Amino acid sequence: MTLSSFTLRAALGTALAAAALGCTAIAETGSTHATPGPVACAVAVTPSGSSLVIEGVVEAREPLVGSYSLSVTGPGTRMNQGGPIAVDAGETLRLGRVQMGGTATNGLTAELTLEVDGETYRCPAEI
Numbered sequence: 001m002t003l004s005s006f007t008l009r010a011a012l013g014t015a016l017a018a019a020a021l022g023c024t025a026i027a028e029t030g031s032t033h034a035t036p037g038p039v040a041c042a043v044a045v046t047p048s049g050s051s052l053v054i055e056g057v058v059e060a061r062e063p064l065v066g067s068y069s070l071s072v073t074g075p076g077t078r079m080n081q082g083g084p085i086a087v088d089a090g091e092t093l094r095l096g097r098v099q100m101g102g103t104a105t106n107g108l109t110a111e112l113t114l115e116v117d118g119e120t121y122r123c124p125a126e127i
Contacts, residue, residue: 037061037116037119037121038061038062038064038117039059039061039116039121040058040059040061041056041057041058041059041112041114041121041123042056042057042123042125043055043056043057043070043110043111043112043123043124043125043127044056044057044094045110045125045127048099050101050102051099051100052099052100052102052127053097053099054072054098054099054100054110054127055070055094055095055096055097056068056070056095056096056112056123057092057093057094057095057112058085058087058092058093058095058112058114059091059092059093060087060089060091060092060093061089061090062089063086063087063088063089064085064087064116064117065084065085065086066084066085066114066116066117067082067083067085068082068085068095068096068112068113068114068115069081069111069112069113070082070095070098070110070112070113071110071113072098072100072108072109072110072127073108073109074107074108074109074127077100077108079098081095081096081097081098082096085114096112098110108126108127109125109127110125110127111124111125
């Protein structure tokens with residue numbers, strides 16, 4: 001397990017604990033959101049050499065089938081990815097992957113959106 005995946009797992013664990021205490025969001029490695037529904041989600045931002053890797057991350061509390069959309073926008077940047085998802089209870093899934101040259105992040109925003117069982121879950125992050 002790399003340090004960044006350890007940090008992300010810690011952030012998701014913290015978000016799940018926060019949900020039990022009634023909090024709605026914890027910021028770490030992007031933005032992690034504890035939702036009251038069947039899923040916790042995050043936008044992970046990881047330096048990789050001279051670039052950044054941006055990924056959506058989902059942790060399921062119960063089996064889920066649906067779709068996702070990952071968007072990254074900012075000055076001169078507009079990227080969208082999406083597709084179907086299926087994840088088992090207790091599983092962590094990485095969705096989409098955007099790799100951008102440079103390490104400057106001023107003005108970038110990212111949002112992971114999940115559509116599951118007619119519900120929409122949004123996990124925004126300012127990078």
